[in-house]
Amino acid sequence: MANETITKTPAEQTVTAEETRSGLFYRPNVDILEKADELLVLADVPGASREGIDIHFEDGQLTIHAKAPRRHENVEFLVHEYGVGDYYRTFRVAETIDAANITAEYADGVLTLHLPKAPAVKPRKIPVKA
């Protein structure tokens, strides 16, 4: 599973290092978008239930772990194009994030995370007094 970085340097925006974990995990596909005041992360985690999703943010590291229980054992597949297992992915977020105000929504197998930037890093226009 990858440990990725979200930084502001345009050249190396995402992937940096690999981190392996025991067990079989699937790496969810994500879209990451940045606005002036927040980072938005969308992750496809089909089959996971809302209760089984665990999101951690610590020391600038965002971890998504979504449980997707196996549905059947010893079944012979006629067509088998995807595996079923937990989703796991970590990201290193270089921006200073207001951790207390991170919010998440889940609908139709898509997890949406809003990571608001801490006030200190929000762009601020300073008026010049006469």
Add this chain to the structure above:
Amino acid sequence: MVLIPWRGKQREREPGRIETSPLAALRTEMDRLFDQFFREPLGTFEWPFGDRGWVPPVEVTESDEEVTVRAEIPGVDPQHLDLSMVGNQLVLAGEKKDDLDRSGRECHASEIRYGSFRRSIPLPANVDEQRVEADCTNGMLTIRLKKIQPTPAKRIEVKGR
């Protein structure tokens, strides 16, 4: 499908050869799609007609009574799903809408594919079209199709003279 001997890049090494007849042009186009299909794994196959589509991965299992088809379709609103039976094929069609306003946002990762999809899945047994159940929960589509049970063989007595 007719098996065509592999020509590789031969066609490109024949300068000046122009496909003139519509049939030849169609054949060239079919060859191109065929090559593209086998060069790319299923999941990244680009639907060549219209918008950039995607192909949801599916799983087919069967028991004595029913056939179960599952597909991973995260982000597809069940209202934008269109399921139908054509002969002995189950047709899944739908659209994964991207309704996020992306303007003014810097993109750091773009791995999710959006757009419409259409896929026909041949079924391994005859099923009763009237008894199909479909459910879409958490981005996982599950379709259960009841098999038509063959009527038990009837023994025919042969009368002798």
